[in-house]
Amino acid sequence: MKMIACTEGRSDRVEAFSLEMINAARSIAAAGDEVVAFFAGQAAKAAASSFGAADRLIAADAAGSDLIPAEAYARLLRDTIAAEQPDLVLVPYSANGLDVAADIAARTGWPLLSYVNEIKRDGESLNVVAQMYGGKVLAECVVKLPAVLMVNPGAFEEAMPGPVDAAKVQQFDAMPAIESSRVKMVAIDVPDYADVDLTTAERIVCVGRGIGDEASIDIARDLATILGAEIAGSRPVVDNGWLPKLRQVGKSGQKVKPKLYLALGVSGAPEHLEGMSHADLIIAVNTDPKAPIFNVAHYGATCDLFDLVASLSDRLQASPGR
Numbered sequence: 001m002k003m004i005a006c007t008e009g010r011s012d013r014v015e016a017f018s019l020e021m022i023n024a025a026r027s028i029a030a031a032g033d034e035v036v037a038f039f040a041g042q043a044a045k046a047a048a049s050s051f052g053a054a055d056r057l058i059a060a061d062a063a064g065s066d067l068i069p070a071e072a073y074a075r076l077l078r079d080t081i082a083a084e085q086p087d088l089v090l091v092p093y094s095a096n097g098l099d100v101a102a103d104i105a106a107r108t109g110w111p112l113l114s115y116v117n118e119i120k121r122d123g124e125s126l127n128v129v130a131q132m133y134g135g136k137v138l139a140e141c142v143v144k145l146p147a148v149l150m151v152n153p154g155a156f157e158e159a160m161p162g163p164v165d166a167a168k169v170q171q172f173d174a175m176p177a178i179e180s181s182r183v184k185m186v187a188i189d190v191p192d193y194a195d196v197d198l199t200t201a202e203r204i205v206c207v208g209r210g211i212g213d214e215a216s217i218d219i220a221r222d223l224a225t226i227l228g229a230e231i232a233g234s235r236p237v238v239d240n241g242w243l244p245k246l247r248q249v250g251k252s253g254q255k256v257k258p259k260l261y262l263a264l265g266v267s268g269a270p271e272h273l274e275g276m277s278h279a280d281l282i283i284a285v286n287t288d289p290k291a292p293i294f295n296v297a298h299y300g301a302t303c304d305l306f307d308l309v310a311s312l313s314d315r316l317q318a319s320p321g322r
């Protein structure tokens, strides 16, 4: 079986979820199978020095531009699929991947399964566990190959980074596809980290919509201060203007990996998990025992966050240093 693991990166860095796509393919590869990493973007050199867990790398080098629209990425991937004839294409659930996976499935006629968390091999088919309803329901599916799977970042461990054998790197110019693309990506707005950089925080207290209103964030902020943690929020909290955008965790926010992640009133939608599921220790507080955040939490409390935060803050203040 031949598998293409789609990867991404910008400037001189590859996205961590790229290594997860390679590992997802590796996890179902049997002897004699081949895992081919596909990359399109400016970070082709970084891809060649990171994706050694794949058997080969096909890199479409957008040397002059970080602005690669999904339309161009999909076209480059389609050409690669036509040349390689893979049995399986793994695409990350990313802004780019959302467009690319649909394009590939529509044009090849292959089935597409989205929000994939688990993949097991069964002869010519795959048994796949995919999320539905923001992760509240898990669907067990059997899909015949060839197929396209859009895999949730955070669902698989990252493969060990390392260089790809130079003889196994096939590089070509992505610029013609970018220049002829009907969609032009004009700019990428990178956040200014002068205020806070959650990506380097060791402890994070994250509030979700369960916090109720802006004023109530103060009780979580006080707990964060006691814990020496940064305060963060899920997207609805940020969309409501209760916390600044730089403090949003998730797909369209920051990807964090603190030693402690305390999630208060966060449901654990896939887009949120993408930003925090690799934290060393996740503690979740939610009144709903079926909240998907408990699927990734190491410890969980099914209770009202206000009760827990109040008594935890009191206990910590009563015995500092514990």
Ligand SMILES: Cc1cc2nc3c(=O)[nH]c(=O)nc-3n(C[C@H](O)[C@H](O)[C@H](O)COP(=O)(O)OP(=O)(O)OC[C@H]3O[C@@H](n4cnc5c(N)ncnc54)[C@H](O)[C@@H]3O)c2cc1C
Residues within 6 Å of the ligand: 134, 207, 208, 209, 210, 211, 233, 234, 235, 236, 237, 248, 249, 250, 251, 252, 253, 254, 264, 265, 266, 267, 268, 269, 270, 271, 272, 275, 285, 286, 287, 288, 291, 303, 304, 305, 306
């Ligand atoms: C393309 C795209 C990108 C996205 N990017 C992001 C992103 O970067 N980050 C992000 O977070 N989301 C993102 N989302 C949104 C995501 O799908 C969810 O809607 C969002 O994460 C839900 O936020 P939440 O958990 O705070 O709210 P909800 O899903 O409303 O959950 C609130 C939770 O609080 C619990 N609760 C309520 N009251 C209490 C209480 N008193 N005590 C304890 N628990 C309580 C409830 O049981 C519930 O589980 C994105 C969505 C899309 C489509």
